[in-house]
């Protein structure tokens with residue numbers, strides 16, 4: 367399928383989401399895929415609101431891109447921050463870099479800095495859009511174009527599902543889309559600075575994310591699906607979580623992780 371046809375299909379999916387599930391939001395991680403969607407939403411579906419999560423640990427290049435997006439596009443980029451109390455409690459309990467010590471502590475940090483703010487950003491919305499592609503990771507093989515996100519209680523769309531990495535970069539070059547300059551330094555997949563490294567030619571594009579962990583664990587908890595037996599509703603609110611950060615993350619780890 368040509369890139370032009372793939373672009374038309376994405377525009378159609380965005381329009382369908384906005385028509386059937388308003389209000390709709392797009393979670394912009396500021397990676398290459400998400401800059402393609404930012405460009406398409408700004409040009410074709412500006413009623414889809416765009417937000418990013420500032421974990422407090424992002425690389426400078428990502429902050430630079432946030433500012434560039436603000437200058438370049440007419441639609442606003444909302445930024446959500448971690449809950450102050452949860453963050454302070456995590457650091458007091460595990461240390462500022464406690465995420466290196468175990469998968470559970472890493473997921474606890476991702477919960478505080480990503481998952482909880484995401485839930486606030488999605489609260490009251492009818493659907494959300496992500497830039498996930500099927501061939502990005504072993505954890506994304508079962509991804510669907512559109513499905514109900516039971517964890518967050520709304521519909522979820524992945525309009526770039528069948529795009530290749532080559533398609534993404536062809537679009538960025540052809541449409542002069544701003545992108546994260548770390549991509550020019552062998553960072554194909556971007557995240558927080560202490561948890562992301564560059565990759566060498568031939569390595570998996572996600573090899574630089576949480577490189578010290580097993581690939582099967584390489585998700586931050588933003589994109590998970592319950593196994594039926596654990597569909598117990600983790601409607602998470604900041605206050606009751608005090609002192610239970612790792613417990614909640616470990617519970618999230620019992621879910622079937624399908625994407626990130």
Ligand code: SF4
Nearest residue numbers: 465475476479558561
């Ligand atoms: S990617 Fe690393 S620093 Fe960022 S939230 Fe997850 S564990 Fe914390």
